Amino acid sequence: MKxxxxxxxxxxxxxxxxxxxxDMVRExxxxxxxxxxxxxxxxxxxxxxxxxxxxxxxxxxGFQKVLFPGEKGGLELSNAGFAATASFRIFLEVSRADxxxxxxxxxxxxxxxxxxxxxxxxxxxxxxxxxxxxxSDKAVFTSTAMTEPHGGADIENLDALKGGTIKTTAxxxxxxxxINGHKLWPTNSGGVADLFGVVCTTKPGSTDEKDFxxxxxxxxxxxxxxxxxxxxxxMAADKNSDVWFDNVRVPRRYRAWGPGLxxxxxxxxxxxxCMGSIAFALxxxxxxxxxxxxxxxxxDYRGKPLKEDSAAAAILADIxxxxxxxxxxxxxxxxMLDKYELYGDKHSVEIATKGRMHKMFVADKAIEVAHKAxxxxxxxxxxxxxxxxxxxxxxxxxxxxxxxxQLCQMEIARLFYDCQTL
Amino acid sequence: MQPAEIFPxxxxxxxxxxxxxxxxxxxxxxxxxxxxxxxxxxDYENKLIGPAMKALFVDIGVQKLLWxxxxxxxxxxxxxxxxxxxxxxxxxxxxxxGIGFVAASTLxxxxxxxxxxxxNKKLCAxxxxxxxNADGVRIGSPILPEQGGEGIYGVAPAVARLEGREWVISGxxxxxxxxxxxxxxxxxxxxxxxxxxxxxxxxxxxxxxxxIRREKPYRKTGLASDRNATVHFQNVRVPKRYCVCQGAGxxxxxxxxxxxxxxxxxxxxGSMLDVYRIVKQWADTRVMRGHQKWAERPLKEHPVDAAVLxxxxxxxxxxxxxxxxxxxxxGRAEVYxxxxxxxxxxxxxxxxxxxxxxxxxxxxxxxxxxASQGYARGGELEKHWRDVRTIQASMERLPALRDIxxxxxxxxx
Numbered sequence: 001m002k003x004x005x006x007x008x009x010x011x012x013x014x015x016x017x018x019x020x021x022x023d024m025v026r027e028x029x030x031x032x033x034x035x036x037x038x039x040x041x042x043x044x045x046x047x048x049x050x051x052x053x054x055x056x057x058x059x060x061x062g063f064q065k066v067l068f069p070g071e072k073g074g075l076e077l078s079n080a081g082f083a084a085t086a087s088f089r090i091f092l093e094v095s096r097a098d099x100x101x102x103x104x105x106x107x108x109x110x111x112x113x114x115x116x117x118x119x120x121x122x123x124x125x126x127x128x129x130x131x132x133x134x135x136s137d138k139a140v141f142t143s144t145a146m147t148e149p150h151g152g153a154d155i156e157n158l159d160a161l162k163g164g165t166i167k168t169t170a171x172x173x174x175x176x177x178x179i180n181g182h183k184l185w186p187t188n189s190g191g192v193a194d195l196f197g198v199v200c201t202t203k204p205g206s207t208d209e210k211d212f213x214x215x216x217x218x219x220x221x222x223x224x225x226x227x228x229x230x231x232x233x234x235m236a237a238d239k240n241s242d243v244w245f246d247n248v249r250v251p252r253r254y255r256a257w258g259p260g261l262x263x264x265x266x267x268x269x270x271x272x273x274c275m276g277s278i279a280f281a282l283x284x285x286x287x288x289x290x291x292x293x294x295x296x297x298x299x300d301y302r303g304k305p306l307k308e309d310s311a312a313a314a315i316l317a318d319i320x321x322x323x324x325x326x327x328x329x330x331x332x333x334x335x336m337l338d339k340y341e342l343y344g345d346k347h348s349v350e351i352a353t354k355g356r357m358h359k360m361f362v363a364d365k366a367i368e369v370a371h372k373a374x375x376x377x378x379x380x381x382x383x384x385x386x387x388x389x390x391x392x393x394x395x396x397x398x399x400x401x402x403x404x405x406q407l408c409q410m411e412i413a414r415l416f417y418d419c420q421t422l
Numbered sequence: 423m424q425p426a427e428i429f430p431x432x433x434x435x436x437x438x439x440x441x442x443x444x445x446x447x448x449x450x451x452x453x454x455x456x457x458x459x460x461x462x463x464x465d466y467e468n469k470l471i472g473p474a475m476k477a478l479f480v481d482i483g484v485q486k487l488l489w490x491x492x493x494x495x496x497x498x499x500x501x502x503x504x505x506x507x508x509x510x511x512x513x514x515x516x517x518x519x520g521i522g523f524v525a526a527s528t529l530x531x532x533x534x535x536x537x538x539x540x541x542n543k544k545l546c547a548x549x550x551x552x553x554x555n556a557d558g559v560r561i562g563s564p565i566l567p568e569q570g571g572e573g574i575y576g577v578a579p580a581v582a583r584l585e586g587r588e589w590v591i592s593g594x595x596x597x598x599x600x601x602x603x604x605x606x607x608x609x610x611x612x613x614x615x616x617x618x619x620x621x622x623x624x625x626x627x628x629x630x631x632x633x634i635r636r637e638k639p640y641r642k643t644g645l646a647s648d649r650n651a652t653v654h655f656q657n658v659r660v661p662k663r664y665c666v667c668q669g670a671g672x673x674x675x676x677x678x679x680x681x682x683x684x685x686x687x688x689x690x691x692g693s694m695l696d697v698y699r700i701v702k703q704w705a706d707t708r709v710m711r712g713h714q715k716w717a718e719r720p721l722k723e724h725p726v727d728a729a730v731l732x733x734x735x736x737x738x739x740x741x742x743x744x745x746x747x748x749x750x751x752x753g754r755a756e757v758y759x760x761x762x763x764x765x766x767x768x769x770x771x772x773x774x775x776x777x778x779x780x781x782x783x784x785x786x787x788x789x790x791x792x793a794s795q796g797y798a799r800g801g802e803l804e805k806h807w808r809d810v811r812t813i814q815a816s817m818e819r820l821p822a823l824r825d826i827x828x829x830x831x832x833x834x835x
Contacts, residue, residue, distance in 0.1 A: 201811035375819035384641035
């Protein structure tokens with residue numbers, strides 16, 4: 001009998017620890033998440049059910065340590081040469097159970113990709129932050145604060161705007177950065193963030209790339225305030241809120257790299273975000289495949305299982321085809337990030353834009369798959385007890401975050417059609 | 423100008439009385455529902471939805487609309503009242519598709535009793551006071567055939583046998599179209615004869631009849647105002663006269679379903695009108711920058727976004743027109759045939775499928791434009807997205823495709 005493990009993965013893209021990671025996370029998901037996930041929507045504010053599952057994954061299984069150096073108690077993933085493909089597997093398996101948890105987990109490393117992934121590792125800063133993650137007996141969350149109230153996706157529209165619309169300011173006073181601004185929507189905010197990576201400008205309105213700054217801010221620094229979590233249509237495990245920075249002072253060394261380099265490596269945050277988004281969406285698609293296969297194998301239509309009805313079978317085939325293609329694409333993109341010597345820098349416009357392209361394709365397909373599965377289930381499709389509708393609400397959000405669909409389209413058009421004015 | 427006036431509809435079919443009713447409902451929506459609807463999902467104690475429904479069903483009188491005037495009703499039981507009902511349901515759906523779907527299902531459940539020319543006077547006399555003289559909300563709920571079994575329209579959810587002057591009805595785990603936990607009157611499709619056979623009947627069953635057991639309301643994607651739940655009938659006994667339709671094959675089903683498809687489409691058309699209002703407001707006021715200084719302008723002035731906005735408007739415009747066309751066709755049997763005819767049943771299926779698809783697509787595309795504000799609960803849009811998705815699930819897409827193929831391609835499925 002075919003299972004999700006029968007969808008094609010380019011074997012060259014699997015990390016050497018793939019089997020171990022898959023088995024560990026899948027066992028955690030089956031035991032700690034899948035039996036409870038139908039209750040997560042009501043747990044969006046307090047995380048009474050969600051937090052213990054996070055702790056098992058982050059702390060007990062040790063996944064919050066993976067990026068950091070061995071001498072600091074970490075597992076050295078940053079230099080291993082397979083950070084992306086190993087992460088892809090973890091993200092996918094977490095998201096198969098709950099993509100809200102997938103993104104919350106993925107984002108603990110998102111800001112840290114600025115300083116923690118070969119070939120550019122800020123060893124001093126990574127070592128300084130490591131104990132927060134490796135020595136803690138609670139789940140530690142990182143949050144990347146980009147979006148701002150006035151322009152939303154504009155911040156992420158790097159190639160068009162060069163950071164010119166960023167309103168959050170960073171001013172150097174002696175050996176400290178003084179940060180002021182207001183951010184919206186960062187994953188892992190709403191009171192759970194322990195460490196922020198904040199997109200700032202050192203000169204408001206400037207489109208000089210040297211004025212783009214990415215600065216780390218511990219959440220307990222005076223002047224940082226996280227609002228109450230937003231209520232959303234899905235992804236209850238991912239808390240988002242307003243975050244205010246009011247004369248927040250952090251050491252000068254907390255700027256990731258410095259003028260010109262922050263914006264350069266920030267594109268890698270985009271690439272990594274796209275890779276993660278693809279993994280989250282693929283995890284959802286694989287679970288939808290499992291659910292709808294079970295439903296259509298056990299539900300009768302005119303004396304035979306529903307899957308034997310050719311109209312239903314045609315839709316089931318579309319679902320399987322979408323999962324198959326997205327599996328190949330997703331794993332391939334993760335492999336491209338690991339093999340940057342072969343495919344180009346992870347922070348290059350080409351790789352970031354191809355990430356946008358793959359993410360858009362996979363998210364669109366995931367939504368189609370969820371709609372199709374839901375339609376096959378007819379009047380039962382929208383029942384919370386069937387899990388498909390939760391996945392639909394969640395993947396719709398995957399499609400729209402990181403600047404939304406039109407931003408993806410514009411970046412792709414710019415790269416492949418040499419558009420000059422978009 | 424209101425969205426309802428911007429998008430074209432055949433005004434020559436909508437009389438002054440219909441517009442007055444629509445206007446009352448619009449005021450109700452703007453006063454009683456729209457300021458509070460974002461809290462409906464958590465309104466477990468019915469503190470918000472209950473008063474809003476009472477204002478609509480009782481004070482405006484939506485629960486009376488379909489009953490003949492001589493029984494205290496609004497007299498819209500003539501098929502040509504379909505356009506007025508459509509206009510009313512549109513306005514309800516604009517405010518809250520959940521309340522709209524409860525209203526639509528109530529009307530669908532009553533149709534086999536009240537619809538001219540086959541008015542069932544005995545049952546009107548018996549049941550009209552329940553709806554027309556009540557000072558509380560009264561809800562009807564159809565329990566329709568379900569996908570599966572041997573029948574081409576699915577399996578009857580219940581079996582009924584005559585014992586003397588009573589029908590004895592049994593059905594386990596039935597899923598009504600709506601309001602399983604709250605319905606005052608069910609219209610239940612039954613296989614007649616004690617076993618699942620070829621003869622079907624629709625039997626009216628008051629909600630307080632002995633032998634009815636209701637489960638807790640479903641937790642579902644949307645339609646929070648619809649407290650639907652699984653219902654079990656165990657040897658439920660009702661008088662023989664409560665059978666409102668009995669016949670060979672699927673005549674009963676097709677007639678009732680055609681009306682249900684119209685009513686659900688009207689609710690979705692209304693939802694789409696509000697989606698338009700929401701996304702237009704966003705596109706008017708949200709400024710997006712671009713590569714050039716001149717690109718700093720409202721979202722709607724960017725060609726890529728304008729193209730998506732155009733698609734949203736296109737879905738709405740066409741959906742609204744075909745819904746009114748269906749209403750007109752169902753109301754003119756002398757021209758188009760009976761609502762239960764293969765032609766009209768198929769047209770109703772096709773229109774409903776098109777409109778529910780369009781409702782999903784338009785809210786989906788509007789959400790793309792609004793990005794995170796689209797999926798934030800505070801942004802209003804996502805509720806419509808969830809609600810129309812739930813309506814389409816309830817109307818069942820795969821059986822609809824089979825029904826359409828059966829008529830146009832003479833398939834035997």
